[in-house]
C-alpha cells in the first residue's frame with residue numbers, strides 16, 4: 001500500500017464523515033491541521049517526507065517543499081481551488097495534482113446569494129434588534145436600520161463564468177437581475193435576454209453587484225483595487241467567495257469607508273484565518289464569514305467521495321481531474 005498523509009483533515013471532516021474509504025486504498029495518516037503559513041513549510045516537509053501521496057485543502061505546498069519530497073508522486077487537493085500548490089514545480093517533478101471540481105457548485109453559489117441578501121435585508125441584524133427589544137419599544141409598527149435593497153432589474157457582473165459563476169448567475173436571474181459575465185472562455189449558448197458576456201470595462205461600468213468566481217492566478221491577484229474600483233458604479237456591492245487575494249483589501253476598505261463601494265460580502269480574505277489588523281474587519285458595510293461557502297455537509301460528502309475516487313484512479317494509473325497536465 002502506498003503511504004499517504006492528509007495535512008489538514010479537520011475542516012473537511014470535523015467528525016461527521018468517515019475516513020474509512022480512504023484507509024482502504026492507502027496507508028494514511030490524518031492530521032487535523034499542519035500549517036496555513038508559508039513560514040512553517042518545514043512542518044509540511046517533516047510530515048510528508050516518507051509519503052507517496054499528500055492530500056491537502058489549505059496547507060501550502062510550495063516549490064520549497066516539493067524539492068524536499070523526492071518520494072512524492074501525487075497531490076490530491078481536497079478543494080476546487082489549487083492555488084496553495086505550486087503546480088508547475090509539481091509538474092517538473094512528475095507529481096500529479098488533482099482537484100475536486102463541481103462538488104461545491106450549488107452550495108457555493110447559494111452562499112454568494114446569501115451574502116448578497118444579507119446586504120440587501122440585514123436579516124441577522126434586524127432579528128437581533130427585535131430580540132434586544134427595539135421593536136417592542138418602537139413608536140411605529142415597523143422599522144429598519146439599513147436601507148433595504150430590491151435586486152430585481154439590477155445588474156450582477158460575474159467575473160469567472162464557470163460552474164459556480166453560472167450557478168450564481170442563474171439564481172440572480174431568478175431574482176429578476178440581469179447578468180453580465182466576464183470569462184476568457186465564452187459559451188455563447190448561455191447568452192439570453194438576461195445574460196450577456198462583457199469585457200471587464202463594461203462589467204465594472206454597468207454592474208450594481210460584482211461577484212467574483214474566478215480561480216486565483218498570478219494574472220488576477222488583486223484584480224479588485226483602487227483603479228478597478230474607480231471604474232465601478234458608485235455604491236456598487238462587491239461579493240467574493242472565491243479567493244481573498246483577488247482583492248486589494250486596503251483599497252476595498254478605503255472604498256467602503258468613503259462610500260464608493262456600498263457594501264461587501266466576503267467569505268474569503270487574503271490571509272486565513274483573518275488577521276486581527278485586516279482593515280476589512282472595521283470597514284463600513286462589510287460582511288465577513290469564515291470561508292464557509294463550501295462547508296455544507298452535503299458538499300463536504302461529495303468532496304470526500306470525489307477525493308477518494310481521485311486517489312483510486314491515480315492508483316490505477318488513470319488519474320482524473322488532473323490540473324497540471
Ligand SMILES: NC(=O)c1ccc[n+]([C@@H]2O[C@H](COP(=O)([O-])OP(=O)(O)OC[C@H]3O[C@@H](n4cnc5c(N)ncnc54)[C@H](O)[C@@H]3O)[C@@H](O)[C@H]2O)c1
Pocket residue numbers: 080081082101102104105108159160161162163164165182183184185213214215216217219220241242243267268291292293294295
Ligand atoms: N469559498 C469557498 O468555499 C469556495 C468553494 C469552492 C470554490 N471556490 C472558488 O471558486 C472558484 C471557481 O470554482 P468553479 O467550480 O466555478 O471553477 P470553474 O473552473 O468551473 O470556473 C472558473 C471560471 O473562471 C474562469 N477564469 C479563469 N481565470 C479567469 C480570469 N482571470 N478572469 C475571469 N475568469 C477567469 C475560467 O475560464 C472558468 O470558466 C475556485 O477556483 C475557488 O477559488 C471557493
Ligand SMILES: O=C(O)[C@H](O)CO
Pocket residue numbers: 057078079080081082104294
Ligand atoms: O476551493 C474550495 O473548494 C474551497 O475553498 C474549500 O477548500
